[in-house]
Amino acid sequence: MGGMGGMGEGSWAAFFWGERRLIRPLPDRPYTMLSLYSGVCLYGGVVPMKLSPIGFFLAMFVVVAGNAWGQATVEGTVKLPKSSVTSVINKRYDMNGDPAVVQPDPPQAVVYLEGNFARPKTLPLARMPQKHLAFTNPLLPILVGTTVEFPNEDDTYHNIFSFSKPKRFDLGRYRPDEVPVPTQVFDKPGVVMLHCDIHAHMRAIILVLETPYFQKTDTQGGYRLENLPAGHYRLKAWLDSKTTLEKEVDLKVGGKLHVDFP
Numbered sequence: 111m112g113g114m115g116g117m118g119e120g121s122w123a124a125f126f127w128g129e130r131r132l133i134r135p136l137p138d139r140p141y142t143m144l145s146l147y148s149g150v151c152l153y154g155g156v157v158p159m160k161l162s163p164i165g166f167f168l169a170m171f172v173v174v175a176g177n178a179w180g181q182a183t184v185e186g187t188v189k190l191p192k193s194s195v196t197s198v199i200n201k202r203y204d205m206n207g208d209p210a211v212v213q214p215d216p217p218q219a220v221v222y223l224e225g226n227f228a229r230p231k232t233l234p235l236a237r238m239p240q241k242h243l244a245f246t247n248p249l250l251p252i253l254v255g256t257t258v259e260f261p262n263e264d265d266t267y268h269n270i271f272s273f274s275k276p277k278r279f280d281l282g283r284y285r286p287d288e289v290p291v292p293t294q295v296f297d298k299p300g301v302v303m304l305h306c307d308i309h310a311h312m313r314a315i316i317l318v319l320e321t322p323y324f325q326k327t328d329t330q331g332g333y334r335l336e337n338l339p340a341g342h343y344r345l346k347a348w349l350d351s352k353t354t355l356e357k358e359v360d361l362k363v364g365g366k367l368h369v370d371f372p
């Protein structure tokens with residue numbers, strides 16, 4: 111892997127796979143060890159430099175490599191709200207489109223690092239399949255500008271649409287063998303609530319973020335963000351369309367922070 115310029119592998123893997131947990135990001139431990147090791151090499155390289163310029167350059171290479179990959183980790187728990195407002199959503203959906211507060215069901219949060227980060231040159235496709243008359247992923251965080259596929263994996267029609275401000279669209283009725291698979295580009299940040307015109311109980315949220323460093327919590331609120339850049343940032347936990355918690359964090363190369371919300 112690599113060549114993703116400025117984007118952590120962990121976030122990238124999570125992003126690419128639509129936050130599915132099939133593929134775990136690379137563990138940070140080898141890189142942390144590499145960073146420590148690089149410090150030792152630098153010391154060992156600088157001292158005998160006059161004797162061994164090759165050793166020195168080798169040490170410098172390891173230092174550079176260690177710093178590039180040996181990035182920070184943040185993990186912790188977000189206190190999730192109790193399971194929520196399904197009936198309210200259905201009622202209001204009939205009248206107004208989206209409910210007053212859009213929140214994931216079951217409750218889950220998205221933790222992300224806010225900052226001016228380099229965007230990847232190309233963005234991978236994200237997916238929001240429909241199967242067994244439901245969205246397979248009730249909460250999909252993506253980086254702004256991402257294209258999302260909406261494959262129908264049932265033996266019947268679906269008609270996915272959204273009234274949400276950051277992205278209004280209506281895919282119309284489509285079959286499982288529809289070619290090409292319907293897609294939409296999400297080019298404005300915000301909360302997009304998905305519905306199906308045929309199956310009124312179907313709901314999902316796409317959270318469009320302006321950072322490549324994000325992670326959805328598990329249903330217990332646990333999260334772990336790996337391969338973050340060092341620096342001073344705001345770490346945010348999105349709980350619903352009206353609730354985002356935040357904490358300031360100082361991330362150090364190779365360091366690991368524990369941050370709980372609230």
Ligand SMILES: [Cu+2]
Pocket residue numbers: 240243267268269306307308309312
């Ligand atoms: Cu449907």
